[in-house]
Amino acid sequence: MNYQPGQRVALVHTDDPHTWLRPGDTGTVRRHDQRHHTVEVTWDSGSTLSMCLDTGDRITPATSTTATTGGLVDEATGWATALRRMRAAGAEAGRTAAQWWAQDTIGARASGDTRLAARRILAGVEDGDPVVLDTLPHFTLAGESVDTAGWELFADATGDVSAWFGLRIPQRDEAMTVYRDAHDTAVTDHVTERCRLAASPTGTDVSHLHPDRVRIGDVGVFAGDWARTLGPDGDDRIAVGFVGTLIDSWNGWAVFSCTRPVAEEIVADQQRHRDQYRHCLREQGVPAGELDRRVDEALADLSFDGDVIVADQRALADDPDAVDRITPDGDGRYVVMGRIWCWEAVDPYACDRIIGDLPDPDQA
Known part of the structure; x- marks a missing residue:
């Protein structure tokens, strides 16, 4: 992306251990050196830290949340919509994770008696056995910061690349909790569904x-x-x-x-x-x-x-x-x-x- 002088940007992530800048801080671009992948920014906090894009620093255009989303996170109804989208995105990610997990456990890439494995997993899920539940995919940030991961997930779910930085800390926590719960619930539901098919003597769900x-x-x-x-x-x-x-x-x-x-x-x-x-x-x-x-x-x-x-x-x-x-x-x-x-x-x-x-x- 080419940043223009005078363009407003928001910080997504930096590895600089000495800066006071935090994700969501905004500033104005002075110069973008595309050859060396650096962006010189005058930050609103007074910092002049440049962003080295090829070493992990990340910024995004700072736009008006209200203008972009029509009040997505400013009004109660808009916030409910944002959470609904986060919930849907989490559920979709959970189903995808469960599908890959099932392939290796009870599907085409699994070895051994898959019907037996499916029965054991079903019993463990129904009994709440932590030995089984801990083997299922769970939502994790995998070493990423909450702000960076949250920005990516929120932007993907809502289509707004800057709204995350306008959220209060409790809102960010709520959005991530909704995503995580939807993800893990979808994993359990989809694993149960796949195991019922794999464990069935007819290849169909006979739980009814x-x-x-x-x-x-x-x-x-x-x-x-x-x-x-x-x-x-x-x-x-x-x-x-x-x-x-x-x-x-x-x-x-x-x-x-x-x-x-x-x-x-x-x-x-x-x-x-x-x-x-x-x-x-x-x-x-x-x-x-x-x-x-x-x-x-x-x-x-x-x-x-x-x-x-x-x-x-x-x-x-x-x-x-x-x-x-x-x-x-x-x-x-x-x-x-x-x-x-x-x-x-x-x-x-x-x-x-x-x-x-x-x-x-x-x-x-």
């Missing part, structure tokens, strides 16, 4: 299906109490969850209805459990002739007979009449082993797989 939110008539994800296992980080994991609508409760357990495709998967999952148990018995040396009986005594046998689910529990219940036929309702929905098995609504993020169509957040 948390069991604490599921009431009678609501859609949720359900699993049997037998399905819980310990994950690699010691938390509860569920191999598969089934989408259904909660219709009742029974002794504290959930009773839900589901579609035919989900019911078929429940039947298939039960058969997998039976096959796994049969394999374990065989490995233990149980004679082949006893395998069917031992499996039937431990696990119900589910199968489809046309549109009807047949639940054979005769050996399990030691009751020759313990055969249930589960028919679909008028909408073709099934209540699979409701009031018999211990089903419960579960956290979708704890599931490795989810069977069934999940509703959008505004439809849940």
Whole structure:
């Protein structure tokens, strides 16, 4: 920039340790030596300190705040507008910082189990764990002076390069606090959003299906109490969850209805459990002739007979009449082993797989 003799300027920054000049002080240009990048200034305070622009000194044209901004910082409404712009700028910077952080932590540049990492971060954010929160990006001046950084941020947010120097100290503090709070809040919100996607077994946000939110008539994800296992980080994991609508409760357990495709998967999952148990018995040396009986005594046998689910529990219940036929309702929905098995609504993020169509957040 070319400064003209007589032009009014304001100090942004100087490294001179001996000057009494402070950011915001104003003066009049005497001469601009563009070859040596120096600006000779007669400062209103009486100082004649020249600015060496190529060694870190910084000045900016001093203009009338009122003329430039229409009273941006002089009136209550104008100050509210300035703070709103600082808040928006801080939030945008926070989102950008969170995006870069997420790429290295749970995104394309991350290594290891990103779903596991995302679950840990989500849990830490929800619990307010400082071990996790301290790893998130935070607004920092990174060694810059408050006046220099504040001037840059305020100028970028409001479009006024000199209004900062007309602010009182409490106003500067308020503007920086608003920016910082908006930045850090946006970081936490965006990290939470990205982690919900990364931790989800479906790749979508399923936080609206948390069991604490599921009431009678609501859609949720359900699993049997037998399905819980310990994950690699010691938390509860569920191999598969089934989408259904909660219709009742029974002794504290959930009773839900589901579609035919989900019911078929429940039947298939039960058969997998039976096959796994049969394999374990065989490995233990149980004679082949006893395998069917031992499996039937431990696990119900589910199968489809046309549109009807047949639940054979005769050996399990030691009751020759313990055969249930589960028919679909008028909408073709099934209540699979409701009031018999211990089903419960579960956290979708704890599931490795989810069977069934999940509703959008505004439809849940």
